[in-house]
Amino acid sequence: MSATPQLSPIAKMERRTLIDLIESGKRLDGRSPFDYRPIKVRTGIIEKANGSSFVELGKTKVMVGVKVELGEPFEDTPDQGVLTVNVELVPLASPTFEPGPPNENAIELARVVDRGLRESEAIGLGELCLIPGKKVQVIFIDIYVLDYDGNLIDSSALASLAALLTSRVPKYTVKGEDKIEAKGEDAPLPIKNYPIAVTAAKIGGSVILDPSYEEEQVMDARLTITVDKDDKICAAQKGGLGTFHPSEVDSIIDRAISKSSELRSKLLEAVKAGES
Amino acid sequence: MPRSIQNKSDRLIGKDGIRVDGRRLDELRPIKMEVGILDKADGSAYIEQGKNKIMVAVFGPREAHPKHVALTDRAVLRCRYHMAPFSTEERRSPAPSRRDMELSKVIREALEPAVISQLYPRTTIDVFAEILQSDGGTRCASITAASLALADAGIPMRDMVAACAVGKVDGEIVLDPCDIEDKNGEADLPVAIMPNLGMITLLQMDGKLSKEEFERGLNMAIKACVEIHGRQREALKNKYLEIERSMEEYGGEEQ
Numbered sequence: 001m002s003a004t005p006q007l008s009p010i011a012k013m014e015r016r017t018l019i020d021l022i023e024s025g026k027r028l029d030g031r032s033p034f035d036y037r038p039i040k041v042r043t044g045i046i047e048k049a050n051g052s053s054f055v056e057l058g059k060t061k062v063m064v065g066v067k068v069e070l071g072e073p074f075e076d077t078p079d080q081g082v083l084t085v086n087v088e089l090v091p092l093a094s095p096t097f098e099p100g101p102p103n104e105n106a107i108e109l110a111r112v113v114d115r116g117l118r119e120s121e122a123i124g125l126g127e128l129c130l131i132p133g134k135k136v137q138v139i140f141i142d143i144y145v146l147d148y149d150g151n152l153i154d155s156s157a158l159a160s161l162a163a164l165l166t167s168r169v170p171k172y173t174v175k176g177e178d179k180i181e182a183k184g185e186d187a188p189l190p191i192k193n194y195p196i197a198v199t200a201a202k203i204g205g206s207v208i209l210d211p212s213y214e215e216e217q218v219m220d221a222r223l224t225i226t227v228d229k230d231d232k233i234c235a236a237q238k239g240g241l242g243t244f245h246p247s248e249v250d251s252i253i254d255r256a257i258s259k260s261s262e263l264r265s266k267l268l269e270a271v272k273a274g275e276s
Numbered sequence: 277m278p279r280s281i282q283n284k285s286d287r288l289i290g291k292d293g294i295r296v297d298g299r300r301l302d303e304l305r306p307i308k309m310e311v312g313i314l315d316k317a318d319g320s321a322y323i324e325q326g327k328n329k330i331m332v333a334v335f336g337p338r339e340a341h342p343k344h345v346a347l348t349d350r351a352v353l354r355c356r357y358h359m360a361p362f363s364t365e366e367r368r369s370p371a372p373s374r375r376d377m378e379l380s381k382v383i384r385e386a387l388e389p390a391v392i393s394q395l396y397p398r399t400t401i402d403v404f405a406e407i408l409q410s411d412g413g414t415r416c417a418s419i420t421a422a423s424l425a426l427a428d429a430g431i432p433m434r435d436m437v438a439a440c441a442v443g444k445v446d447g448e449i450v451l452d453p454c455d456i457e458d459k460n461g462e463a464d465l466p467v468a469i470m471p472n473l474g475m476i477t478l479l480q481m482d483g484k485l486s487k488e489e490f491e492r493g494l495n496m497a498i499k500a501c502v503e504i505h506g507r508q509r510e511a512l513k514n515k516y517l518e519i520e521r522s523m524e525e526y527g528g529e530e531q
Contacts, residue, residue, distance in 0.1 A: 001354050001355065001356040001380060001402075002354065002355045002356070002377070002380035002381040002383075002384045003345060003352050003353070003354040003355075003384075003400075004347065004350070004351075004352045004353050004354070004384070004388065004393070006347060102374075104377050104378065104380065104381045107374045107377045107378055108377075108378050108381055108382075110374075111374065111375075111378050115482040118482075119463075119482050119483050119484060120484070221385075223479065228484070231486075231487070232484050232485065232486055233481065233484070233485050233486070233487065233490050234482070234483065234484050234485075235481060235482050236465070236479060236480055236481035236482075236490075237382075237479075237480050237481075238382075238385070238476070238477075238478060238479040238480065239382075239385060240385060241385060241388040241389060242389055243389045243470070243473075243475035243476055243477050244475065244476045244479065245474065245475060245476070246474070246476060246494060246495070246498065249476060249479065249494065250491060253487055253490060253491070254487075257487060
């Protein structure tokens, strides 16, 4: 069952000050309304994973590990590999995170990242099929939130893409009806698209991008728009207790499209720099 | 039985712009709403939209239990979206899935802006939606019915929330996709609004849409929500007309 969350009491006291500040076009950390915090991307940090990344968005820290295993395809997609996204809101990341099975926030976060990757067809899942209906490669994306200072959706989506882009998976040869053999070599994952999530928060009468933790505590609502490399929208998700006017949605879409291409170049550049 | 889609070349929209179930692109499925159908709930509603059959019960405002879930300045709104094991083609486990958990959250967040929860501090308002049969667009139909159940429970609201999805099928933007269209479509865009305030309370999308298609779809959904809102008001009124009628009958007997 989903219940109204408790807001932190400090946020209640600082609420008015913070809202006034944002309505005057300023932010606590000196950013402009549509600026992102500095983004740092590192890849290949977990040797035992097929791919990994560590992304910092301001003080938010997210680690992603990609593991690839052999498994069976879903019945309705016998010739496609399988993609699974999971989020752990690790208790290290915030005094409000508790150990235990994923709660609704973790599940929503995982499903929004999943939709962006799946609907943009970021991974060529057809190329991960070894024996149709029997053997495919299964990609596990495990998102580890290590320090929570707001905007987990965008940072998790960036980290997932960075980890996928640097993943290496074993190659197999199919021998006979249902036998496969490892070739002893590996190859990069077939990455076909680069979806980028852009999250806007509505605070008072203003809209900002990349909300920090404090801003998330006072926001009315958030809207995430995930944009693919061709400027097509491949996922959207509204969250929070408040509402959006249709005209606000339109302007957030415009912002998301232009911001996503900026973030995409930054990410691809960082991944490239890490590889060389 | 619905027509099954064997391969991608099977089109779901005819050359005349008529859909698998005979609807036009911007046509809603037949909708039936009923209010106050359950005896023990404080408020309840039933909705049929196409083959969707959904029952919603509201309990509260009632004392928060356990007490620590209470908030001191408002009521806690709690929502559960749940699909019956027999509601789909293949039996589904009654245990809540990850999808159910996400939908419970977005349904709650779609209703929160409407409920004037500050009037009932330290209480909970519980909304239970049971999908008895699913035919695509269950989260939207659940929201539509949940608003009716909240109104039936006498809970003050800023507006009734009305919801409807649009999809993209065979390259066309279509209103209120049914199961086959939903499963074989290229995009799904569920929307909920408070029509009197003109504000969006639920917005999700998956699939692939250009900016132009997204905005056209959003407008189509908003228009449909306004129509559904009219039907909600009618359903709510009907309950009281019936009570009035039975009161008259009762009164007649007494004299």
